[in-house]
Amino acid sequence: MEILLPSIVRGLGIGSTYALLAVGFVVIYRATEVVNFAQPALMILGAYFTSWFVIGLGMPFPVGVIAAMIVMAGIGAVTERVAMRPLVGQPVFSAAMVTVGVFIVLTMVASRLIGPDILTVGDPWGLERVEVGGFAVFQIDLAKIVISLGAISAVGVLLKRSRIGLAMRATSLDQETALAQGVNVGRMFSLAWAMSAGLAALAGMLIGTGAGGIEATTALVALKALPVIIVGGIDSIQGSVVAGLFIGVAESLTRTYQPEYAPWLGANFDVVVPYLILIVGLMVRPYGLFGTPEVQRV
Amino acid sequence: MSSTPRSLRRGRPELYSDYAADQAIWNTAAKRWSTGLVLLLALSLPFMLNRDLMGLMALVVVYAISGIGLNLVSGYAGQISLGHAVFMGLGAYTAALLGGSPSSTVRGLELDLLIWLPMAGIVPALIGWLFAPLAARVRGLYLAILTLGLLFVGEHVFKEATWLTGGSGVGRAPAAPSILGFDLYARRTVLGTELSAIGVFYLFALLLLVVMAVLARNVARTRQGRAFSAVRDRDIAAEVMGVPLLRTKRLAFTLSSFYAGIGGALMTIVIGFTTPEKWSLLLSIDFLAVVLIGGAATITGPIIGAAFVVLMPRFIETFAGSLPEWFVSTTVGGGGLLNVFQLQGLLFGVMIVIFLVAEPRGLFGVWIRIRNYFKAWPFSY
Numbered sequence: 239m240e241i242l243l244p245s246i247v248r249g250l251g252i253g254s255t256y257a258l259l260a261v262g263f264v265v266i267y268r269a270t271e272v273v274n275f276a277q278p279a280l281m282i283l284g285a286y287f288t289s290w291f292v293i294g295l296g297m298p299f300p301v302g303v304i305a306a307m308i309v310m311a312g313i314g315a316v317t318e319r320v321a322m323r324p325l326v327g328q329p330v331f332s333a334a335m336v337t338v339g340v341f342i343v344l345t346m347v348a349s350r351l352i353g354p355d356i357l358t359v360g361d362p363w364g365l366e367r368v369e370v371g372g373f374a375v376f377q378i379d380l381a382k383i384v385i386s387l388g389a390i391s392a393v394g395v396l397l398k399r400s401r402i403g404l405a406m407r408a409t410s411l412d413q414e415t416a417l418a419q420g421v422n423v424g425r426m427f428s429l430a431w432a433m434s435a436g437l438a439a440l441a442g443m444l445i446g447t448g449a450g451g452i453e454a455t456t457a458l459v460a461l462k463a464l465p466v467i468i469v470g471g472i473d474s475i476q477g478s479v480v481a482g483l484f485i486g487v488a489e490s491l492t493r494t495y496q497p498e499y500a501p502w503l504g505a506n507f508d509v510v511v512p513y514l515i516l517i518v519g520l521m522v523r524p525y526g527l528f529g530t531p532e533v534q535r536v
Numbered sequence: 537m538s539s540t541p542r543s544l545r546r547g548r549p550e551l552y553s554d555y556a557a558d559q560a561i562w563n564t565a566a567k568r569w570s571t572g573l574v575l576l577l578a579l580s581l582p583f584m585l586n587r588d589l590m591g592l593m594a595l596v597v598v599y600a601i602s603g604i605g606l607n608l609v610s611g612y613a614g615q616i617s618l619g620h621a622v623f624m625g626l627g628a629y630t631a632a633l634l635g636g637s638p639s640s641t642v643r644g645l646e647l648d649l650l651i652w653l654p655m656a657g658i659v660p661a662l663i664g665w666l667f668a669p670l671a672a673r674v675r676g677l678y679l680a681i682l683t684l685g686l687l688f689v690g691e692h693v694f695k696e697a698t699w700l701t702g703g704s705g706v707g708r709a710p711a712a713p714s715i716l717g718f719d720l721y722a723r724r725t726v727l728g729t730e731l732s733a734i735g736v737f738y739l740f741a742l743l744l745l746v747v748m749a750v751l752a753r754n755v756a757r758t759r760q761g762r763a764f765s766a767v768r769d770r771d772i773a774a775e776v777m778g779v780p781l782l783r784t785k786r787l788a789f790t791l792s793s794f795y796a797g798i799g800g801a802l803m804t805i806v807i808g809f810t811t812p813e814k815w816s817l818l819l820s821i822d823f824l825a826v827v828l829i830g831g832a833a834t835i836t837g838p839i840i841g842a843a844f845v846v847l848m849p850r851f852i853e854t855f856a857g858s859l860p861e862w863f864v865s866t867t868v869g870g871g872g873l874l875n876v877f878q879l880q881g882l883l884f885g886v887m888i889v890i891f892l893v894a895e896p897r898g899l900f901g902v903w904i905r906i907r908n909y910f911k912a913w914p915f916s917y
Contacts, residue, residue, distance in 0.1 A: 273677045324893045331616060334677055335828060336892050338821060342885030346878045458817075461688075464681050472678075504696035513685040517670070520682050524674050532675075534772050 243373045245494040246487055251379030253486015254386035256512075258441040259463035260470065260478035261390050262434035268410040268473050269430035270322070271330055275337040277438055278460035279344030284310045284439025285359060285452040286351050292360035299362055303443050307436040314435025315428040317344075322431070323424065349454035356453050359446040382444050387479070389440055393433065394475055406430065410473075465516035471529020480527060485512045561753055578742055582735030583727075591806065594738040596846045597745050598802040603826035603838030604752050605795020610824070611832035612756055613788035614768025615671065618820045619683035620796055622690035623660040625815030627797025628710070628804040629700050631656040635711025642708045643699050649715040656711075656801035657794040664793030668786035675771065687817060694812035707811035710804035713737060721805065734806070741802055745839075748795060753835045755791065764788055765833070825884065829891050831900025840899045848887075849880045 259277060266274045287309050291302035321340050325333045363381050367374040397403035408416040409426040417423050438460070445459055446452040466485055470477025493508035500507075525531045544551065552558040562568045581593055606620045635652035636644035667686065674682055695704040702708035713720040720740045721733045731739075755761050763784045766774035775781050804810045822845055830841020856864045856876045863873050874882070895901045 273681070321889050321893070328896070330677065332892050332896060334680065335824065336889050338824070339885045339888030339892070342821070342888070343882055344885075346874075346881040346885065349881075350874055350878050461684070461817075464684060468678070468681055504692065506695075507692070510689055510692045513688040516685040517682060517689070520674055520678060520685075521670060524678060 240373070241494060244375050245490050247370075247373075247375040247379050249487030249490030250483055251376070251382040251486070252490060253483040254383045254479075255441050255444045255482075256463050256466045256486055257479045257482025258386040258389060258437055258444070259460050260466035260482055261393055261475055262437040262441070263463055263467045264473060264475055264478055265393065265430050265437070266434045267467070269406060269427055270326075270333070272322070272333040272337065273464075273467075273472070274431075274434065275334060276317070276340040276344060277434070277463065278457040279341045279348060280310060280314060280435045280438040281442040281445070281460045282348045282352075282452065282454065282457040283313065283344060283442070284435070285442030285446045285456070286348060286357065287439065288359045288443040289357040289446065289452065293358065299360060302360070303440065306443065307439045310439035311432035311436040314431040314433075314438075317435075318428050318431035323427065326427075345454070345457055348457070352452065352454045356451040357446065358451050359443050361443070361447040363447060378447050381447070385440070385444065389437060390475065390479060393437070397475075402429065462512045465512040465519070467526070468516050469519040469523075469526055471526030473530055474526065474528035477526055477528030485515055488512075488515060559757055561750070561757075575746070579739070582731050582738055583729050585735075587732040587734055590732055590734045590738055592846060592850060594734055594741055594806045595803070596843045597738060597741040598799050598806055599823075599826060599842035599846055600839040601741075601745050601748055601802065602796050602799025603823055603830065603842050604749060604835060605792045605799060606823045607827045607830075607832065607834070607838045608752060608755070608764070608795065609788045609792035611827055611834070611837075612761065612768065613764040613785065614771075615785060615788060616676070616680045617671075617683045617789075617792070618680055618817070618824070619667075619686040619690070620792075620823045621815040621817070621819040622687055623664060623793040623796035624800030624803065624819070625690065625694055625812070626660040626663060626793075627656040627800035628810065628815075629694070629697075630659040630797065631711040631801035632708055632804065633700060635713075636709060637712065639708070641698065641706065642702050646712070649711075649713055649720070652711050653798065653801065657797045660797030660800075661790045661794040664789040665786060668789040669782065671789060672782045672785045684817070687820060691812065691816060694815060701812045704812055707809050707814075709809055711801065713740070713805055737805065741806075744798070744802070748798070749835050749839070752791075752795070756833075756835070760784070760787060768833075825888055827898075829887060829898050831898035832896075834898075834900045837898055837900040840903075844899065845884075848883070852876065852880050852883060 259281065262277055262280075263274060266272060284306055287306035288303055291297045291305050292299055295302075297305065317340055321336055322333060325336055361378070361381075363376075363378040366377045368377050368380065370380075395403075397406060405416070405421045406426050406429065408419065408421055409423050413423050416426075441460070442452070445456060462485070463482075466478055466482045469485065470479070470481030489508045489511050492511045496503055496507050497505075519526070550564070552563070557563065562571060582590055585593065602620065602624055605623075606617065609615050609617055631652045633643060634645050634647045634655055635649065636642070637646050638644040671679055671682060694701050698706075721737045723733050724731055724736050726736075756764070763774070763779045766777065766779050767781060767784050767788075771781060774784075800815075826838050826841035826845050828841070829844050830839065831837025853876055856879065864876060864879055891898055897904065
């Protein structure tokens with residue numbers, strides 16, 4: 239129990255970060271039906287801006303985080319307008335490949351900004367532990383869970399209850415009909431990218447907390463949100479949360495127990511676990527736990 | 537070539553009186569001429585360029601072989617694969633195991649090229665054949681994500697199988713390219729000129745490229761090739777018309793993996809020592825760029841694309857020196873706005889975006905535009 243519970247809590251912490259990233263994918267997918275492969279680059283840039291605002295410019299931590307989210311939202315909206323908008327009506331694959339191109343460009347920008355250093359984001363949690371029910375868990379894991387789930391709920395409420403959320407849902411249901419009802423569909427695309435980039439910045443901050451820090455190559459961590467959206471359903475926020483937590487815990491438990499019980503699987507096997515879950519998930523339920531099955535017409 | 541009498545064809549180059557002539561690979565005289573000229577130029581390169589540039593040209597050739605493979609599955613059959621690098625790695629390590637020499641860390645059987653080169657294609661092809669039923673269950677972007685999963689699992693396996701790959705960060709030497717005792721990677725005197733080792737190997741790779749490109753072109757215009765296009769354009773409609781989906785996708789994956797394996801095996805010989813980290817997402821993206829920038833669903837396209845993707849970084853490196861120092865520094869630690877590597881990556885990404893937005897048919901599409909302009913000249917249509 240002394241190993242199991244902290245391991246689960248750590249898994250929930252990582253998992254909620256994955257869920258946060260996955261929601262970014264889901265928001266863009268619902269608006270434009272594109273899987274945004276540029277998300278990892280947006281995340282790493284967000285982490286960089288957080289670090290710059292908090293440590294470089296000395297802003298208070300919460301202010302720095304929010305400022306980074308706003309800056310990234312702007313970058314996301316601009317990216318959508320410049321690179322994605324010309325592809326409206328083109329095959330989804332072309333648009334997805336453009337996001338790969340955007341990924342490369344933004345990663346290069348990030349690697350220029352970050353350089354060879356490892357950045358810290360200046361978070362207040364550090365490596366301190368708190369006592370929960372008799373067990374010592376890292377503060378940081380609790381912070382990750384609370385902040386991620388809070389942000390995801392906020393997005394959920396925004397989509398469900400607000401006028402803008404209604405317009406966004408209408409856009410994802412049928413773009414032309416939404417246009418006919420007076421929804422500014424283009425603005426909804428920009429908004430989806432802005433929201434997604436803001437969430438990515440927040441997730442980047444959470445990944446950069448603690449001992450790890452942020453390097454240019456940390457971006458690849460964000461690809462773990464892809465197994466999450468596949469298992470949870472590519473258009474479901476609820477699914478992202480469930481699958482994100484599940485995959486985070488599975489990864490964390492593997493990291494704790496695999497070296498002891500199955501050393502033949504090799505070092506760092508936990509890194510591949512999400513992708514194995516992804517492959518199995520696609521075989522068993524191609525549209526995920528909560529996703530909408532795709533209707534195919536000849 | 538054609539059953540139409542020459543006198544009737546004069547001035548009417550696109551007059552075909554039978555299907556075979558219309559479907560011929562070189563169905564116009566201009567195509568015959570230009571292919572011959574390009575081939576002649578390619579053959580003469582080792583006699584003109586130095587060792588350094590020949591290394592690049594050899595890399596272009598092996599990139600083209602792998603690129604044609606990816607184009608079969610992604611361009612013709614429309615199955616987007618991000619896992620191409622894994623199949624290339626499989627080919628490379630099959631070759632290294634069979635044809636490489638053993639050391640304290642890795643195994644090697646030191647067999648002949650006649651054994652390891654076919655096996656470098658067959659082993660990945662078998663894995664592709666086994667993987668295809670999984671891939672056939674999902675479509676479009678789901679498939680891209682599935683193959684991404686395959687990529688990460690494959691990378692992990694490569695890193696762990698130290699007896700095969702040398703392990704993470706260590707790597708191993710490639711197979712020895714010798715065919716019945718004749719070393720294909722040694723300085724030789726041909727036609728009175730002494731060629732560098734890489735120049736000799738380039739000629740061998742070029743021969744393979746020509747054979748494999750013609751083979752791929754022929755596959756594309758058979759019944760199976762038409763089945764590929766039908767599956768790409770609308771898979772349900774294809775199935776309704778009696779195209780067996782699983783068998784078609786399986787054939788596409790198997791063929792593509794075969795090409796990838798051969799390309800991977802040759803690539804390790806060109807670049808030398810290889811670590812398992814080589815077969816990563818970035819390599820897969822490189823090959824998607826080869827296909828997209830060159831031109832999807834063509835054979836010439838990946839060859840042009842390979843030249844573009846391999847030569848562009850060198851081009852930038854050469855001309856970075858003449859750009860102002862505040863903009864581009866030529867060393868990693870330099871103080872410029874960007875260093876050369878960042879500029880290369882940046883332009884690479886921008887190119888992918890520009891081609892997809894402005895010319896989805898790639899460089900081959902640019903050529904078609906130029907050709908059509910001059911076909912109709914001096915009229916605009």
